[in-house]
Amino acid sequence: MTQPFRLQNIGLINREKKLSFKFNGKNYYGYEGDTLASALIANGVHLVGRSFKYHRPRGFFGAGVDEPYAIVQLYRNGETEPNIKATEQELFEGLEATSVNCWPSVNFDIGAINNFLKIFLPAGFYYKTFMWPKSFWYKLYEPFIRKAAGLGVASTKHDKERYEHKYEYCDLLITGSGPSGLASAYAAAKNGARVILAEDKSRFGGTLLTSEVNIGNQSGKEWADGIISELKEMPNVTVKNRSQVFGYYDHNMLVMSERLSDHLPKTKKFNPKQRLWYIRAKEVLISSGSIERPIVFGNNDTPGVMLSSAAKEYLKVYGVLVGKNPLIFTNNDSGYETAIEFKKNGIEPVILDTRNDPNSEIIDEAKNLGINIKFSYVVVAAQGYKKVKSADIAKISENKEQLGKIENIKCDCICVSGFWTPTIHLASQSGNKSKFKEDIDAFVPGTSKQNETTLGAASGIYTLDQTLKSSFETGHKLSKKITNNDNKISFPNVVEKKSTVHDKFWCVPLPKGKNYKRFLDFQNDVAVSDIEIALKEGYRSIEHVKRYTTLGMATDQGKTSNLNGLQLVSKIENKVVPAVGHTTFRPPYTPVSIGAIVGREVGKHSKPTRKSPMHTWHEKHDAVFVDAGVWLRPRYYKRGNENLFEASKREAKNVRTNVGVCDVTTLGKIDIKGPDAAELLNRVYTNAWLKLPVGKARYGVMLREDGIVMDDGTTTRISENHYHMTTTTAQAANVLSHLEYYLQLVWPELNVNVVSTTEQWAGAAIAGPKSRDLLQKLFPNSDVSNEGLPFMGYIEGDLFGVKARIFRISFSGELAYEVNVESDNGNFMWEKIMEVGQEFEIQPYGTEALSTLRIEMGHVAGSELDGRTIPYDNSLEGLLSKKKDFIGKRSLTRKAFVADDRQKIVGVVPLDKKTSIPEGSHLVKDSNAPLPNPKLGYISASCWSVEYDNPFSLAILKDGKNMIGQKLFVMSPLKNKVIPVEIVSSHYVDPKGERVRS
């Protein structure tokens, strides 16, 4: 198949490598180095989509990030991705793409009826239209709008691609590899600075690839190639193409997305698809160049109307003609450069220049080439529906308000140049307040806010000579400041054709009797008339006009539309443009895929996973795991067809009758050392700690300064100045920070060191009436009798050659011990316990049984210590020392905390002794009371008591101490349950605590 619009002798594509691709189901060919856009244009395809609101035919407008039209749905390697710009997507073998926003097809789009109804869809149509009658919205309007409008479709499949994050530091980050980027990078690199040079496109060089200039006796491209290959060789320089710096954040942190594989048919093995770079740069050089802006005229959205710079890029980079009968419409010399390129390649362009006989070297060249130039001429309207067929043109008066006689001229494309808009997004994101530069009719960065400097066209410098000079100097100066090197580089001789001033003309008036749509925002279909309506309706702030009309709110973020929108508002409001101001530039500069933002933090990697040293054993023994913070803990050990309920009941029952073992490695452990350790504990915990003897453990509760319980646990005095603190699994990190806070900031005079040892010790809780017999067999050389190791006692022992710490503490309410060994010996310990425990009918138990055991004993845990309760609420008031001060004590005198009917923990049993009580249910006096039914309390934890074989719950209940014996109702609207219950003591089993001391 031939490519009718491809030239033979021009372009940077690789003609050796032909690539086949599919667009809207049809097969085409292009070459390696093409974009999807250039390949389609080479094949004569100009109709690629439909517009958002009116569904007007859409072609190509630009050749890069500024493209508002050519948005496609991409299919690659069995995956699909929406909203890809055809101008950015590089061609690969087998690429498939379809149009978006058209239904049923791009050639016949039912939504295009909006085009003829457009009188009904003016500015604010989202807010005004389809609003009544309300009942029509869900059934009629919304489905219709959803089907007819909107962009591409996101995949619902799991994304198999790999995305990475990278953190990088550098001296200079340079964003863009055009002339200013290359010059500054080169100067800085020669001074030994660590440089990152980022280029969005696949080719380096920016405008040097398309402009007719001479640098040091080389063409612009040759010079760029030379600099790039030299930079690539330097160890202090990182050169990245296909990399867009899209965000400038606080403290010179910039984020860049690198597209490593999007241009390949398939991501290579072990390679990421994209990589997100977080770059902290000492200095940032913004060399992002400028974007050509359109001139507004009738039907200026017709396919075939495009930026003149884009036409030149298609020609010079891709060897593609955007038309064979081009009309160039310009208010400055740039349009002439495009015309000259057409002429040189055998095409006869016509130039319409809004200016009256300007003079410059470029214009002279065009004249000498015999190009047809019409001065003081404008395009009034493009004609043609799916492609430009002709243009209505007219002479324009000196004051640019009166049109002469309308003439029609045949053409197949209209290349527009309305001068250049600096790309100031990054500078603006850094906090730099932009200023309006009269001579270029555009905003440029003002005073630097962070360490950023804007160079070249992005700062409004439009001549190559001046751009290179200032960029070399800036690169040299900033790098010298960092490296102290002073390597001078010689400045090359620059030859460029001189241009003359542009005409500040941007919008063609409507001819009498015609009502052509003149578009400002091409993606969102915002026309001149929409802005006029918004202003008429009273919108003044440019931010409000933007939101009401959706000007600049599409995926191209108004890269081609913003300035013309401002020009219009300023004209109607009779203000100067800087007085109107511009809308805020926010990151990202270009769309970033969600995958790149998420990086590797997907699935199991979305948070760290901590496993105990015994994890493999649990796995081998059919443990079903549960997330406990970042830890994985066995919830229960499944036997046969058991479910959670059956298994946990069996495990808990076995603890009450024989002996069980539970992995308690996850408990927070803090090693506390120093002569003032006891004093610290005495201030942190609510009870007395100064007299705890060596070899003894004590239970303690710590509060926040506001009197709320923070955590509980046991702390053991290992030796004179050495303590071992345990915390709950959830609060381990907070408690350590809490201790460090007081030691470093509040009481620095205390001579104490604290360090986390959670991961250094593996822990096993051995609980049940037979636990002492088991312990004696595990530690035959230790005296573990009730006298030798009494309740809350501590000894060190020898576990078959492994050093162990033995604590007699209990969470289950049974006679119980906790054995700790160094983590490396954890599995050994566990296997020994299971092996020796066999004769005592030992079973491992998980967190579910652990909960059951603690609930029926009335021991509080995370569900009661939930950040809302004080010691009294948990029946822990006995642990509040009256003799000393401690953290949070003063707050406990607050009125609400000493109220007579203060909430308190109670036990709850269903009257039928059968119905399980859902956690989180409310307690009420009367289940039939009108709503809102006064709530007396809530169920904090529920279990099936293995001691009494009926359901049992803990609750925090108003006036709990006087409620024992009362009958109330538990209500769970979520589970639609009403259960009559009796309030009992929270200590349901062994209320006197005899078992733990036995």
Next chain:
Amino acid sequence: MLYIKCPHCGMRSQNEFSYGGDATVKRPELGKEVSDQEWDDFVYNRKSLRGKHWELWQHLFGCRQWIKVERDTATHEIFKTLKANQEISK
């Protein structure tokens, strides 16, 4: 992401730190009688300042030291950082 100079470790990114509130609040001495107002001012009452503000940060994923940071709450500019035991000069 802020770039904070830890007085012990040097320049580090914000994600190594955790925020700890107003650095100018002083805890009443242990055992000292304080009025409800004084206690409330210590526990609850904070000014939400726009502009320069001394605040606490902990270098959680670093040296674990609590540090004092003078930051502009509007612009995020950081002017000075101090060790826990260094007094804030008025």
